[in-house]
Amino acid sequence: QQQVKQSPQSLIVQKGGISIINCAYENTAFDYFPWYQQFPGKGPALLIAIRPDVSEKKEGRFTISFNKSAKQFSLHIMDSQPGDSATYFCAASAGTYKYIFGTGTRLKVLA
């Protein structure tokens, strides 16, 4: 019940394309859903986050779509660029800064 399931494990996208990463959860107590971006040798950095009271949040080329009834959320990267090549983690928390992380998606954007 504490798990956050993430897919796909890896993703290859052409430059300018849309990258889509999906996550699903079981624990209905989760109330905060961040996405982190991690480059090799670096710590994770917050990309965008959403709470269950909204269905979509957009920041620049990054959009989170949230489906509360299905307990699913996804990250969409529009106009993907080679500089977006990184590992992306979804996460969830229940009222704290303590996160349960998904298994990660390694994104490669081809030039």
Add this chain to the structure above:
Amino acid sequence: SAVISQKPSRDICQRGTSLTIQCQVDSQVTMMFWYRQQPGQSLTLIATANQGSEATYESGFVIDKFPISRPNLTFSTLTVSNMSPEDSSIYLCSAGGQGGGNTEAFFGQGTRLTVV
């Protein structure tokens, strides 16, 4: 945003020895955590570092193996004790609760540990 510094950034240690990792935050935070990230894997929470009291460990992690200190609101240490090659991993410090409406948890750059 908070800036988190970890020391050392990497180390190679002999099995049976211990390593202490330091985490310094540039502002006071209410919460500090330690995560482990095995190569190519996700992040797993080791424990919550509680200021002035014993850390709260997650299932599968014990104080004798991973003693944690948090003497104040900006600093914490994690010790990896009696190391074995299975402890080779990246250890990450995280902090949250800066106040001012900030809801983000920040991460350090990690400590890459190799046990030989």
